[in-house]
Amino acid sequence: MQRAKTKKIIPRLALLLAFSASAAGLASEIDHREFEATLHVPYKAELAGNGDTEARTFTLAFDYPFVERAQDVSWRVELLSPNGDVVQRWHGVERMFTKGVDVRVRWDGRSGSAPVADGVYQVRMQALSRDAAGDGKGKLPDASEYAVDQALAASADELKEQSWEILVGKAAAPAMPAFKAMDTGPASAAAQAKAKGGKGKEPLPGMMSAPATASLPYTVYFANLHSQTNHSDGGGALSTCTGSQGAQAGAFGPTDAFAYARGRGLDILMTSEHNHYYDGSSGTNSSASPATAIALYQAGLSAAANYNAANPNFLGVYGLEWGVISNGGHLNILNSPELLAWEYNSSGQLLGDTLTAKNDYASLYTLMRQRGWVGQFNHPEGTGQFLVNGVPLGYTPDGDEAMVLCEVLNTSAFSTNTTESETGRSTYEGACKKALEAGFHIAFSTNQDNHCANWGASYTNRTGVLIPSGTPLTQASFIDALKARRVFATMDKNSQLVLTANGQVMGSRFTNSGPLNLVANYANTAGQSASTVIIYEGVPGRNGTVTQLSTTANTTITPSVGEHFYYAKITQGDGKIIWSAPIWVTQTNSSDTTPPGVTASESGSSGTITLGANASDNVGVTLVEFYIDNVLKASSNIAPYSASINSTTLANGTHSLVAKAYDAAGNVGTSAPVSFSVSNSSGDTVAPTVTASESGSSGTITLSASASDNVGVSKVEFYVDGALKGSDTSSPYAMTLNSTTLSNGAHTLTAKAFDAAGNSTTSAPVNFSISNATSQQLILNSGFESGAASWTATSGVITSDASQPAYSGSWKAWMNGYGATHTDTLYQQVAIPSSASSATLKFWLKVDSSETTTTTAYDTLKVQVRNSSNTVLATLATYSNLNKGSSFVQRSFDLSAYKGQTVRIYFLGVEGSTVQTSFVIDEVTVTAQ
Structure with a gap:
């Protein structure tokens, strides 16, 4: 009689914890050398009421990773009343160097000797870090209130500011409009159901949510749009991760991240890799190969595409975190098929596909708009970042079209928390408001910036993306939603917030005349309710201050004639905050027909x-x-x-x-x-001369130009089929290009040379051809996610039994594992084209065995090639209990000998009579090229 399969399994989470990878190497100082100041404030006191029962502790956390000198941190905390008056102040100076400093401020719940009145108060912290005098071992500077105020006032542009609301006593709950929560994505819905005691099963591939009754016709997909893997400085094993990983030294890559995030109830994860890490260095690797850097980026794009194909209810997004913190600012590019770079190797080759000058945000915005790419301001500061013509968060029309999101809140980038309880959080609402007032049409997002292998698990914050119900979750529908700014940011993964204006959904831009009805539609599926609601108003392009419009969820006004934006912000009874996307309104006077x-x-x-x-x-x-x-x-x-x-x-x-x-x-x-009339004083009116050339027809090709000028050539740009592919500013003028970004067939190269006076010349076109080997996947249902479709197997082999995890997805082939005499078979028949230059079999195999012998193969798995009559043509390999291990290993075999034949890829598992051995197979592919 058969026994149940033994559950001797190491879960995937345990694998993440167990692996520590090789030495992490040096962390990126250029990306993480920045003063950090966060404030943690309990929204409610443990004992609600008056007097000392409202006492609570505010925690200030200061850090300065990789700083080179001891620092003196001047800080001030203010408690502000509901009408904005200062109720109480605290101040101090702290010294730190090699590690961070925490400060705890205790408030007794009083103003002087009297309890404060009930209401919603604000706790605001301002902090400034400066190099300590001498060697940093002397006395602290004057820490009096006057001295601290002077220090903060002297460097107001460099302050770090954080503020959070607190509830004192009881406050009347705001009246909220009736609103039924919209359906959520399959992964997040399954996680919510599981949290409530349900089975939490995802729908089958291809199923789509229908519109929720009495709600809005959208499905909410919960996302984390900011994280890293070992393609840059992330993917650190949780057991050892304490900060940024060395370039490409982390334990885990994009596929691991997607699988982990999906298992934690996320519908969408973006792995946003630092663009200047693809040379294998946090600085510049002068010996790096452009082809290697480009291939790594393309591998990331392929990893996302492959994972999405195997898991159609989840969206893995692979893209770039562009820029540096120092005199710059990080932004995500969510849909670039190209690696953007500014670094060159010692041979003058660009270490990427396309040149984007470091810290030149205006030019980057233009490129993004031209290519249809969209971006997110990451952890933005209101001063010193995203400079355009010296203006922080400087507006350009191209930037307005390209930038669609602004991070309003982030959790600690180096958190290893996996219980969604991380207290290290920073808010950037002030900088996002500044961007809105500058004229950017951006929606709020909240992400986790995970560098350790806890993608989406450090806290409950999520970015909610609204996709029309019935529309599949794809890269295209996701990007369409971002371009429409149909996004909200929430600290509670069970909450939703959609602002409407005269029925128009947040993210819209429309013209209105007469009254404007603003409604904050809020729902929480876990029993929370709104404690406060605020609707804010601003003017795009004014570069002024966003102001509070109302504290009611349903507000009707008649705006002044002109441009306006509005957004809603709700604080729940547990202190968690939700931000709607803005809505933009052009208010007109309908009787005005007179032109200026x-x-x-x-x-x-x-x-x-x-x-x-x-x-x-x-x-x-x-x-x-x-x-x-x-x-x-x-x-x-x-x-x-x-x-x-x-x-x-x-x-x-x-x-x-x-x-x-x-x-x-x-x-x-x-x-x-x-x-x-224009009469430029430069006497240089002679344009450069330029000719173009190209070498290579596959892999990495080289675009070259010979250019000269009577004064000097300043730059040469390279265009393929009229599209700018890159540029070079020094002779010999050349760049490399991944030919797989071009279709097979004929193409045209032109080079455009510029001189310092602005004169330019375009070369005669040069024709060239691309002929990359095309690959054909012969195995159907390679990841078993469609069950037994296209496979022939003995009963029970193809399964989604969670006690034995798949390599990816939920389904796999689990052969043997009964601890009794048993034979399992699995095969699929394929026709290998006679025209193929190569054919390769690959699959992932994990051998899980309770056998303890190190010498005898009791249980075996044979990998065979058989003909259509089931005759064995070859046994490619035999695995046994001696190959047991805790992780999957990819196996690869050359099938070129079988070109022009129809063969069966055959797995034969034979188990002895005593102790179990499981052979788990996943992601079987036969690739012909």
């Missing part, structure tokens, strides 16, 4: 020239645009309306300027044309 009046002017003929306009309107001018020779060159939304441009962007000679003025009702006034 406008005249244009120009001053200067060389260098920087100034474009000006006088514009007026019966209601108000909202925007003035400047056109030169019918081409839009600049715009201004603040009087006096003017713009400056570099005259070298125009040819010498006569030009025509026209100004267009707009009002809030959409009326347009156009000025009379103004003629002006």
